[in-house]
Amino acid sequence: MPTSQSDEIRTDFQSIILNLQRHWAKQGAVVLQPYDMEVGAGTFHPATTLRALGPDDIWRAAYVQPSRRPSDGRYGENPNRMQHFYQFQVIFKPSPAESQALYLDSLKAIGLDPDKHDIRFVEDDWESPTLGAWGLGWEVWCDGMEISQFTYFQQVGGIECNPVPLELTYGLERLAMYIQGVENVYDLDWDGVPAAEGGKTYGDIFKRAEVEFSGWNFEHADTDMLLGHFRDAEMECGRLLVLETPLVLPAYDQCMKASHLFNMLDARGVISVTERAAYIGRVRNLAKGCCEAWMGMTETTTNG
Amino acid sequence: MADLVIEFVSEEIPARMQAGAGRDLARLIETALATLGVWHDNSVATGLCAPRHLLAYVTNIATSQPDRIIEKRGPRVDAPEAAIAGFLKSTGVSREELVEEDTPKGRFLFARSEITGGDTAALLAPIIIDILTHFPWPKSQRWGRGKFRWVRPLHRINILFDGKPLAGALDLGGGDAITFGATSCGHYFEAPDDIDLAGVRNLDDVKARLRAGYVMLDQDERHDAIISEAKKLAASQSCHLNEVQLGNYLADIAGLVEWPTPLMGQIEDRFMVLPPELLQATIATHQKYITLSDADGKFSSNFIVLSNRLGDAVRDKVIIAGNQRVLRARLADAEFFWQQDQARQLESYLPALGDVTFYEGLGSIHDKAIRIEKLASAIAPHMPSANPKAASRAARLAKADLVTGMVVEFPELQGIMGGYYAAASGEDKAVCDAITAHYRPQGPADDLPATPEAMVVALADKIDTLVGFFGIDAKPTGSKDPFALRRAALGVIRIIVDGQLTIPLGKILQVSTSGYGFAKVDADLLPFIRDRLRGYLRDQKMRHDVVAAALADDDGDDIYLMATRASALAGFLAAADGTGLMAGWRRVSSILAAEEKKAKTTFAATSDPALFTEAEKALFDPLSTMAVNQDNIELQLAALGALRSPIDLFFEKIVVNDDDPAIRLNRLGLLAMIREKMLAVADFTKIEG
Numbered sequence: 001m002p003t004s005q006s007d008e009i010r011t012d013f014q015s016i017i018l019n020l021q022r023h024w025a026k027q028g029a030v031v032l033q034p035y036d037m038e039v040g041a042g043t044f045h046p047a048t049t050l051r052a053l054g055p056d057d058i059w060r061a062a063y064v065q066p067s068r069r070p071s072d073g074r075y076g077e078n079p080n081r082m083q084h085f086y087q088f089q090v091i092f093k094p095s096p097a098e099s100q101a102l103y104l105d106s107l108k109a110i111g112l113d114p115d116k117h118d119i120r121f122v123e124d125d126w127e128s129p130t131l132g133a134w135g136l137g138w139e140v141w142c143d144g145m146e147i148s149q150f151t152y153f154q155q156v157g158g159i160e161c162n163p164v165p166l167e168l169t170y171g172l173e174r175l176a177m178y179i180q181g182v183e184n185v186y187d188l189d190w191d192g193v194p195a196a197e198g199g200k201t202y203g204d205i206f207k208r209a210e211v212e213f214s215g216w217n218f219e220h221a222d223t224d225m226l227l228g229h230f231r232d233a234e235m236e237c238g239r240l241l242v243l244e245t246p247l248v249l250p251a252y253d254q255c256m257k258a259s260h261l262f263n264m265l266d267a268r269g270v271i272s273v274t275e276r277a278a279y280i281g282r283v284r285n286l287a288k289g290c291c292e293a294w295m296g297m298t299e300t301t302t303n304g
Numbered sequence: 305m306a307d308l309v310i311e312f313v314s315e316e317i318p319a320r321m322q323a324g325a326g327r328d329l330a331r332l333i334e335t336a337l338a339t340l341g342v343w344h345d346n347s348v349a350t351g352l353c354a355p356r357h358l359l360a361y362v363t364n365i366a367t368s369q370p371d372r373i374i375e376k377r378g379p380r381v382d383a384p385e386a387a388i389a390g391f392l393k394s395t396g397v398s399r400e401e402l403v404e405e406d407t408p409k410g411r412f413l414f415a416r417s418e419i420t421g422g423d424t425a426a427l428l429a430p431i432i433i434d435i436l437t438h439f440p441w442p443k444s445q446r447w448g449r450g451k452f453r454w455v456r457p458l459h460r461i462n463i464l465f466d467g468k469p470l471a472g473a474l475d476l477g478g479g480d481a482i483t484f485g486a487t488s489c490g491h492y493f494e495a496p497d498d499i500d501l502a503g504v505r506n507l508d509d510v511k512a513r514l515r516a517g518y519v520m521l522d523q524d525e526r527h528d529a530i531i532s533e534a535k536k537l538a539a540s541q542s543c544h545l546n547e548v549q550l551g552n553y554l555a556d557i558a559g560l561v562e563w564p565t566p567l568m569g570q571i572e573d574r575f576m577v578l579p580p581e582l583l584q585a586t587i588a589t590h591q592k593y594i595t596l597s598d599a600d601g602k603f604s605s606n607f608i609v610l611s612n613r614l615g616d617a618v619r620d621k622v623i624i625a626g627n628q629r630v631l632r633a634r635l636a637d638a639e640f641f642w643q644q645d646q647a648r649q650l651e652s653y654l655p656a657l658g659d660v661t662f663y664e665g666l667g668s669i670h671d672k673a674i675r676i677e678k679l680a681s682a683i684a685p686h687m688p689s690a691n692p693k694a695a696s697r698a699a700r701l702a703k704a705d706l707v708t709g710m711v712v713e714f715p716e717l718q719g720i721m722g723g724y725y726a727a728a729s730g731e732d733k734a735v736c737d738a739i740t741a742h743y744r745p746q747g748p749a750d751d752l753p754a755t756p757e758a759m760v761v762a763l764a765d766k767i768d769t770l771v772g773f774f775g776i777d778a779k780p781t782g783s784k785d786p787f788a789l790r791r792a793a794l795g796v797i798r799i800i801v802d803g804q805l806t807i808p809l810g811k812i813l814q815v816s817t818s819g820y821g822f823a824k825v826d827a828d829l830l831p832f833i834r835d836r837l838r839g840y841l842r843d844q845k846m847r848h849d850v851v852a853a854a855l856a857d858d859d860g861d862d863i864y865l866m867a868t869r870a871s872a873l874a875g876f877l878a879a880a881d882g883t884g885l886m887a888g889w890r891r892v893s894s895i896l897a898a899e900e901k902k903a904k905t906t907f908a909a910t911s912d913p914a915l916f917t918e919a920e921k922a923l924f925d926p927l928s929t930m931a932v933n934q935d936n937i938e939l940q941l942a943a944l945g946a947l948r949s950p951i952d953l954f955f956e957k958i959v960v961n962d963d964d965p966a967i968r969l970n971r972l973g974l975l976a977m978i979r980e981k982m983l984a985v986a987d988f989t990k991i992e993g
Contacts, residue, residue, distance in 0.1 A: 097448065099315075152446075178626070178629075
C-alpha cells in the first residue's frame, strides 16, 4: 500500500522506536528504559503514575513499555491481537501549550507526514479504574485508524494532578503496521535487515512467545498460586505503606504485581462478574495508598 | 446599535457536544445582555460550533445602557437625626436632595439618584469572563498550570464589538492568561494561518472569512454539504445514501470535520456475502462511514468516508486505502464470527445461556428461554393462524444468539443473527422469522413483528420481562425505568391492538407468574398495562377525556376490546349523533344533579308508562328495549345514537318540573333511565365541554 515517508527515515520497528526516542529527547524528555515488571499499560510505569503527581514541577519522560494483557492473547493466530505488545509512552508535565503540534511533529519523525494523511482528534476520555485515574483527550486517527491516545491527566490515584500532565501513548505495532503497509503484525520488519541476511520479523522474535503465553494465561497458570500471589502482593503493599517511613516505590511494585495477577486470574476465567468489581477496587486501594504516600513523602522531603 | 462577535478557539471539541455548546453560548450571552439592559427587541444571538471554533454572533445590541433612576427609601420623616444622617452617609446624597413621600406606612424620606447608563463596550468583558467560567460543558478539564476549566485547552478568545476588538483577558490561574484578540485561525492543516476578524459586518461575513480558511463554522451547513456532496458522489456510481440510518450519526461525523470531503471507498467482494444488517452495523455504527444502496436497493459495495482535507488526488488515494484497511480488519473480525458461529447448530448455544444472568433474582437467560417457550404455547392458541409448534420452537431458540461471538461483539444484532443462524441450522422459516423479529417493537416508531409466530414470541418475551421485574418489585417510578418496562408494555399493547388480538391477558400473566414460581400476579401489573394503553391512545391523538370515558371500567384484561371501545367512542362523539346526544346528556345530568341534591336522594331508573305523554313514550320505548350488548361497542353506541332525537323531542315538549309531584318524579325516573343506559356504555361523566 502507498505510504509516505521521506527516504532517510527508516520504518523498521526498532527504527520507529529509535526515532521516537530521538524526537522526544530533543524536546527535553528524559529517555527511560521499560520498567522491569509485568504491567498492563505504559501508564503503570512509576515514571508516569507517580511522577504525574510529584515531586517535580516539571517532568518530561519518554520510554517504551512492554504491556501484557493476558486476555488479549490469541495463540499467535490473530493478525492484530497479542497478549504482549509495546507502547511508546510520553509524559510532559505541565502539558505544553503546543501539545498537539509537538505530537504531530513526532509523527513526522517516524515517517508519517501529517500533511499527507487525514489526522483526526476524536473524543476518547481515558479512565483507569485500577489506578483511580482519569483524563480527557482523544484517540488520534490517521486515515481512520487509531494510532495514539492523547490525554490530559486530571487525576491519578484519586489525587488531582497539578500541574496537569500530557500523556501520549503510541500503539507501536499498529503504527508500524500502518507505516510499513503490513496486514499481519507478525510480518512486521523488526530490524530493516533483509531476511536473506538474517533479518528478523516481529513473528521471528515473538510468535512462539505468543503461542506459549496464551497457553499459560488461558489454560495452565496455577490459579491457586495466582490467588496466593495476589494476596501476598496486596498484603506486602499494605505493610510497606504503614511503616513509619513508608517505602512507597517498593509498595508500588507490589501494587503493579497485584494488578497483573488480577489480569491473569481474569484470563483464567476464575473471577466472576460480581467479584471483578471487588478485585478492581482492591487494586485501586493499593494504587491510591501508594499515590497518597508518595505525595506525603514528597512533603517531608521538601520540608526537611 | 452594534453587533457582537464572541469566538473561542480551542483544541477539538467532542462532536456530541458541539450543537449543545452553540445553543448554550447563544442563550448565555442573550441572558447576560438582557441583564445589562442592552438586549434589544430585534437582537438575535446565533451560536455556531465547529470542532475547534465556538462562536456566537449577536445583532442589534444597544451601545450604552439606558439611564436609570434609582430610588431608595430611607427613614421616616420624623426619625431621629442620627438615623437620617446614617441614611445620607450610606447613599451619598445631601439632606436637601432627599424627597418626602407618603406611603401606606407613613411619610418617608427617599433618596433619588440618576444613574447614567454605562457604555456597553466597557461592560462586556466581565460578562464574557463569567460565561467562560460557568460554561455548562458536560465534562471539562484543566491543562498546563492553570486552574481554569474548559472542554479542551482553550487557545484564543476573540471579541469584537461593532467590528472593533475588545480589550480584556481571561486569567487561567497558575500565572497564565489569554488576552482577548480579534484573530481567528483556519483549518489546522489546510490554512493554519491567522484570520483577521476586525471590521466584520455580519454573521455571513464571519462565516465567509472562516470559510476562506477552510473552516465550515455552521454545523447545519456542514450537514448539508455532507449530504449533498455525498449524494453526488453516490450518484456517480448509480448509488444512493441510506439516509434514514445516516440520520442517526450525521452529527457525529459532521462534528469531526472542519471541511468535509467525501471520498468513495470499496468493500472487498468477499465480505459482500455477509448479511446487510451486519455490514451496516460494522460500517456505519462502528466505523461511521456512509453506507449506500445500489439501483436495485441492495446494500452496495461502495461506501463513503469523509476526509477532513481538501481533495488531492495522491492524498485521497492514501486516505481511502487507509480507511479501507481499517474496515477490512473490522469486517474480517465479523466474517470470522459469522463463520465460527455457524459451525455449530444454534440449539447447541442454549446451555451456555445458563451462565448469563438475566437479572439478579430472575435467573439466567436460559431460565428465561424455558419460561418464554411455555408462555408461547399458552399464547399461540389465541393467535390466529400461528403454528404453535413453530412459535414454541422459536421461543426456545430466541435467546441462543446472545452467546455467539457475533452478538457478544455486536449486541445490536441480537435476534437478527439468531434468525440467520437458525436458518443455517435448518430451522423452519417461520421459526427463523420469529427469532429475527421477537425484540420488536424496540420503540414507539419501530416496526411490529410481522408473522403470527413472531408476534407470539415477542409477546411472550415482553410479558416475561414485565412479570419478572414486577415480581421482584423493580417497577418503574417517575421518570426512572431502568429495565424499559414501559417500552415492553407498550410493545405488548401495540402487538395486540395492531393484530386485533383477543387474548386473555390475565390468564397469560398467571402462566408467566407461575413460570417464575411467584405466588400471584403482581396487583400493579394489569393496571400498569392499562395505564400504558391510555398513554398509547393519547399518543394516537385521541382526546384525553374520551380515553378516560371509554376505559373507565378498570377490571378488564382485554386490551384490544378496550382500544376498540375508545376509538369507537371517539368516532361516535365526533359525529352528529354523538354531539347531539352529548347536548342532551348535559341537560339530563345537570337536571338530575340539581334535583338529587335538593331531594338528597338518587332517583331510581324506573318510570311508569301510565303517566306518559307522547314525547315521554317515544323516549321510554327505545330505552326500555335497549339491549345491553357488552361486547359490541359499535351496536351500543348506535343504540345510544338512536336516543338523540327522542331526547331532543322530550326536552322540546316536556317540562320536567311538573306541578304534580308524581309526574315530576316519573319524569326524573325517565332521565335516570337515560343515565343508566348511557353509563353502561361509557363513563360519559368524564367527557369535558
